[in-house]
Amino acid sequence: MGSQTVVADVADELARRVAAGEYQPGDLMPSVRQVAEEFQMNRATAQLTLGRLESYGFVEARRGKGFTIRDVREAGGIDVYRHLFRFSSPEVAIDMFRDIVEVERGIVMDALLAYTGSAQEIDPAELKSAVDEMEALARLEVPDFHRILDIELTLVRNLLTSIGSSMQRAILNSIGDMVLEVPEAIEAFFAGAADLHVLVWRALIAVWESGSGPSEAQLALFEDLFGMYHEKVIARFNELVGTVGEAEEVHAATA
Numbered sequence: 001m002g003s004q005t006v007v008a009d010v011a012d013e014l015a016r017r018v019a020a021g022e023y024q025p026g027d028l029m030p031s032v033r034q035v036a037e038e039f040q041m042n043r044a045t046a047q048l049t050l051g052r053l054e055s056y057g058f059v060e061a062r063r064g065k066g067f068t069i070r071d072v073r074e075a076g077g078i079d080v081y082r083h084l085f086r087f088s089s090p091e092v093a094i095d096m097f098r099d100i101v102e103v104e105r106g107i108v109m110d111a112l113l114a115y116t117g118s119a120q121e122i123d124p125a126e127l128k129s130a131v132d133e134m135e136a137l138a139r140l141e142v143p144d145f146h147r148i149l150d151i152e153l154t155l156v157r158n159l160l161t162s163i164g165s166s167m168q169r170a171i172l173n174s175i176g177d178m179v180l181e182v183p184e185a186i187e188a189f190f191a192g193a194a195d196l197h198v199l200v201w202r203a204l205i206a207v208w209e210s211g212s213g214p215s216e217a218q219l220a221l222f223e224d225l226f227g228m229y230h231e232k233v234i235a236r237f238n239e240l241v242g243t244v245g246e247a248e249e250v251h252a253a254t255a
Contacts, residue, residue, distance in 0.1 A: 010039050011052040012087065018058045018069055019087035025071035029059050032066075056083045078174045085178050090241040097185060097237045104175050105230045107168050108156050109223065112204065115159045120208050122162055130155055131201045138194035145186050148194060149179070155201065188237035192229065 014035075017023050029050065030038070036046035050067050053059050057080035059067040072080050085096050134151050137144040153176040160169040179185045190197070207214055214222070 006039075006041060006045060007049045007052055010035070010041070010046075010049045011056070014049070014053050015056055015058050015083060016087040018053075018072065019084055019092070020089055023069050025069050025074075027069050028065065029053070029067040029069060056080065058083065078171070082174060082178045082181070086181055093182075094234075094238050094242055097188070098234050100175055100178060100185075101230050101234055103171065104179075105226065107160075107172050107175075109226060110168065111156050111159045111163070111165065113219070114163045114165070116208065116213055118163050120162075122158060124205060124209055127155065127201075127205050131198060131205065134201065135195075135198045138198055143190070143194040145190050145194065146180065148197060149186055149189055150176075152197060152201075153180075184237060184240040187240060188233050191232040191236035 014023075014029070023029060029035075032043050032046045032050060035041070035049060036043045039046070039049075041049070050059065054061060054067065057070065057076055058072055059069055062068050070076065070080075072084050076084060081096070085093060085100070088096060130151050134148050137148050137151075153172065157169055157172060160166075160172065179189070
């Protein structure tokens with residue numbers, strides 16, 4: 001196993017401990033010597049490992065003291081949140097995923113509505129080509145959920161670029177990175193059949209090509225269905241990472 005893999009694996013384990021509260025904010029991390037001894041590595045590699053943990057935003061170097069643990073939940077930015085989501089306990093991850101989904105839903109809904117009311121400058125053939133690829137992936141014996149979701153994120157990113165929403169695009173990029181790194185999160189976004197994602201995009205493209213736009217009643221129905229779908233996504237994530245009892249509670253709340 002190469003030293004780079006050792007650095008990544010040990011940094012991830014230390015990050016997990018921070019996320020789990022085994023190391024408390026304000027405390028000193030184990031020293032380079034202690035990390036080297038615990039994980040049976042040389043001190044140079046241990047130093048690189050703690051440096052990687054600092055790059056995650058989980059610790060900060062203090063001259064003459066070593067590395068101090070940051071309060072990642074209170075003071076961390078979006079990049080820290082991304083790593084925190086990867087390493088948190090199931091209970092914390094479930095709460096974080098609900099927040100992620102709520103933000104994602106708002107951005108996607110706003111993008112779809114804004115693009116519907118815009119000049120719609122994206123070539124429909126380009127959109128259809130992407131959806132065709134999604135459909136092919138969805139029809140595989142084992143659908144490629146990771147790639148399908150990646151294509152969907154790219155479609156929404158292109159819509160945001162078209163309407164000039166650069167800040168929302170940046171936030172969506174970060175959310176996409178978070179989700180695509182966690183297999184349970186990817187699977188949760190397919191709480192319904194993968195074909196459903198394809199059908200929704202085809203329906204949207206048909207509306208955009210018609211030039212007439214949806215009625216207020218159709219928009220209201222779409223928003224309601226969109227919200228119900230995301231509640232199922234959250235419930236599915238709960239099933240995948242939580243306890244049976246927690247999953248049943250979520251199902252009851254969203255039924």
